[in-house]
Amino acid sequence: MAVVTRRRAVGQISGESIVIEAAWMYYHENLNQTKIAQLLGVSRATVVNYLQEAKERGFIRISLAPRVFTTHRLAQELREVFGVKAAYVLPDGTGDEEARFMRVARGAAEWLPSLLQPGDRLGVSWGRMVYEVAEAMDLTQTTDVTVSQLVGSMATPYGFTAEICSAHMAQRLGARCINLHAPAVLSDPELAERLRNEPIIAEQIDALSHCNKAIFAAGSCTHDSHIVGSGLASHSELDWYVAQGATGVLCGRFIDDQGRFIPGDLDDRMIGVELDKLLGLDMGLLVSVGDDKVEPMLSAIRGGYVTHIVTNYGTASAMLRQARA
Amino acid sequence: MAVVTRRRAVGQISGESIVIEAAWMYYHENLNQTKIAQLLGVSRATVVNYLQEAKERGFIRISLAPRVFTTHRLAQELREVFGVKAAYVLPDGTGDEEARFMRVARGAAEWLPSLLQPGDRLGVSWGRMVYEVAEAMDLTQTTDVTVSQLVGSMATPYGFTAEICSAHMAQRLGARCINLHAPAVLSDPELAERLRNEPIIAEQIDALSHCNKAIFAAGSCTHDSHIVGSGLASHSELDWYVAQGATGVLCGRFIDDQGRFIPGDLDDRMIGVELDKLLGLDMGLLVSVGDDKVEPMLSAIRGGYVTHIVTNYGTASAMLRQARA
DNA sequence: CAAGTGCTTTGACAATTGTCAGGCCGTAGT
DNA sequence: ACTACGGCCTGACAATTGTCAAAGCACTTG
Numbered sequence A, B: 001m002a003v004v005t006r007r008r009a010v011g012q013i014s015g016e017s018i019v020i021e022a023a024w025m026y027y028h029e030n031l032n033q034t035k036i037a038q039l040l041g042v043s044r045a046t047v048v049n050y051l052q053e054a055k056e057r058g059f060i061r062i063s064l065a066p067r068v069f070t071t072h073r074l075a076q077e078l079r080e081v082f083g084v085k086a087a088y089v090l091p092d093g094t095g096d097e098e099a100r101f102m103r104v105a106r107g108a109a110e111w112l113p114s115l116l117q118p119g120d121r122l123g124v125s126w127g128r129m130v131y132e133v134a135e136a137m138d139l140t141q142t143t144d145v146t147v148s149q150l151v152g153s154m155a156t157p158y159g160f161t162a163e164i165c166s167a168h169m170a171q172r173l174g175a176r177c178i179n180l181h182a183p184a185v186l187s188d189p190e191l192a193e194r195l196r197n198e199p200i201i202a203e204q205i206d207a208l209s210h211c212n213k214a215i216f217a218a219g220s221c222t223h224d225s226h227i228v229g230s231g232l233a234s235h236s237e238l239d240w241y242v243a244q245g246a247t248g249v250l251c252g253r254f255i256d257d258q259g260r261f262i263p264g265d266l267d268d269r270m271i272g273v274e275l276d277k278l279l280g281l282d283m284g285l286l287v288s289v290g291d292d293k294v295e296p297m298l299s300a301i302r303g304g305y306v307t308h309i310v311t312n313y314g315t316a317s318a319m320l321r322q323a324r325a
Numbered sequence C: 001c002a003a004g005t006g007c008t009t010t011g012a013c014a015a016t017t018g019t020c021a022g023g024c025c026g027t028a029g030t
Numbered sequence D: 001a002c003t004a005c006g007g008c009c010t011g012a013c014a015a016t017t018g019t020c021a022a023a024g025c026a027c028t029t030g
Helices: A016-027 A033-040 A046-054 A073-082 A098-115 A128-136 A162-173 A190-196 A200-207 A235-243 A263-267 A292-302 A313-324 B016-027 B033-040 B044-056 B066-070 B073-082 B097-115 B128-136 B160-174 B189-199 B199-209 B236-242 B265-269 B289-302 B313-325
Strands: A060-062 A086-090 A121-122 A146-149 A177-178 A212-215 A246-250 A253-256 A283-287 A308-312 B061-064 B086-090 B119-125 B146-151 B177-178 B213-216 B246-252 B251-256 B285-288 B308-312
Touching: A016 A033, A016 B061, A046 A292, A060 B016, A073 A086, A073 A313, A086 A098, A086 A190, A086 B308, A086 B313, A098 A177, A098 A283, A098 B236, A121 A162, A128 A162, A128 A253, A146 A162, A146 A200, A146 B044, A162 A177, A162 A292, A162 B033, A177 B033, A177 B236, A190 A200, A190 A263, A235 A263, A253 B251, A283 A292, A283 B236, A292 A308, A292 A313, B016 B033, B016 B044, B016 B189, B033 B044, B061 B066, B066 B097, B073 B086, B073 B313, B086 B097, B086 B160, B086 B189, B086 B313, B097 B128, B097 B308, B119 B160, B128 B160, B128 B213, B146 B199, B160 B177, B189 B199, B189 B265, B236 B265, B246 B289, B251 B289, B289 B308, B289 B313, B308 B313
Parallel strands: A086 A308, A121 A146, A121 A212, A146 A177, A212 A283, A283 A308, B086 B308, B119 B146, B119 B213, B146 B177, B213 B285, B285 B308
Antiparallel strands: A060 B061, A246 A253, B246 B251
């Protein structure tokens, strides 16, 4: 009686292959674990282990078809009312605000890869939403995609920075990454100007101008917003912008209710993409959720920065209500 | 106590949405069915039904990451030895020849959508393999892809025809479809010529010349091959071509061991793409499996028609063995 | 307005899948 | 050669998931 060799080598199949074999049988041939165990000559528990390994190593990809979210009634209404190319609207679920936030991030993470094509240059903004989108993305292999960091970095009390947003997103997409090696905001306009003219920074900023797609979130103009929390603007600066009619923040710049850029003291000290560079892109992907984001989102849309939206039922409904009021 | 309305309407969530909600919770938030049932306020059995509905309606997409098959040792060797851009090599499994055949079809079906881009024009050959690939494909939504039928139709004893191959593939891809409304082979060269010059046919044939990608299988030159079975060539014709050195069939045309086109009596009577149109494409996807296909596959590759290969371990090994011999 | 129809939902049971402690075996270090 | 270590596998048990007949509900029909 031939002794069956153990140590992960069944016949010709060795090492990792047996894991793939099991995964294929399970997911594509609809065999149950018992049957697979018989065919492979191992115990069923081992098959369970193989399948788990396949999951952990990312061999298995489970996703919900994007059309489910892009053809939803609210998604269609967003398209019609705001004239955007496509919208991805997620169910609210039964969780709290945090849960809804994470869902939207996850939704954007699922959708984004299918919106990219070879040759694209994707500008990536900064913020908790953008960060969570990057984190929620599976590893995918895009070809010939470049990711650019749209705004400078800043030391933040949060665990993420603008470089991390862009770097993680590039890594998940298997894309090249161009970071912006400069602070987002400096104390002195003259220093900012000099830095912008530094060859290495100038080159990176120049790269931003050639992005054809971008992903960003809408920031609100309240005192608990990231714009203050991150140290980008002080309370008094925020008040000043609000007095000028600011209703939202996009890539670190303030905009009014029609999406017009509100120039101010901060701009000269900032290093990052200028808003007019975000107009007329092939894709401007706005990812935001929450009642407090409705006004900023509408502003960004009116400003023409947005071609694609990811949000949830509640926020989409509120946007439509407000737009019709 | 408020009576909960039934009939698929829990709160704001109505109809189909609750199915999506359940699917999201299950697949993205890793809640178990019991928990989901609690949150949605239905019985667990109902959640099972929702999830099944989601599967049936194609909301849920489960796939094995292509890199698992394209980075396999044998795939790498195929790339190196034959100079193709990429190869997708499936495990042989424990099934019979038929099972291996279906696996390769399924593999090609999984891979193909990710090889297409907006603007592509995909030429589709004819044969059982191409048919099964089309059948095995999930519905996906490509943008701006056109599918063209590469060879004319024929009345076959098999349940599939060239139009069905291309039409199904186009349907699965959500692509436009250009069929070739003519028989693949006629009894009289003169009639074939006149038909080729018919405006409507000429236009369709012209479309073929503008394909930038193609999918085809390698046909063998044995008497049990489809080339005979389908009535494309008679036994004596086949013998004649073999005597001229034919080792394989590609899109209805015979090629020798170096992949050179073997002109013959049949060609004048055929309506379909000419082989030189398949040279220099962005993608020539060869999908075949089986020991009897090794020789034809090698011929097609040497002829320069192939940039991408889908096959299985056994066939890949045999190809490499033979190429090195 | 009772009965019929076609759907969804449900509880109880069956089948499948996941977990985990312990065993096996090859390897490395002493 | 002995022993310790670590990865891999397994059996037995626990948890989760799938099935199905029966019931519920809205809507239509006679």
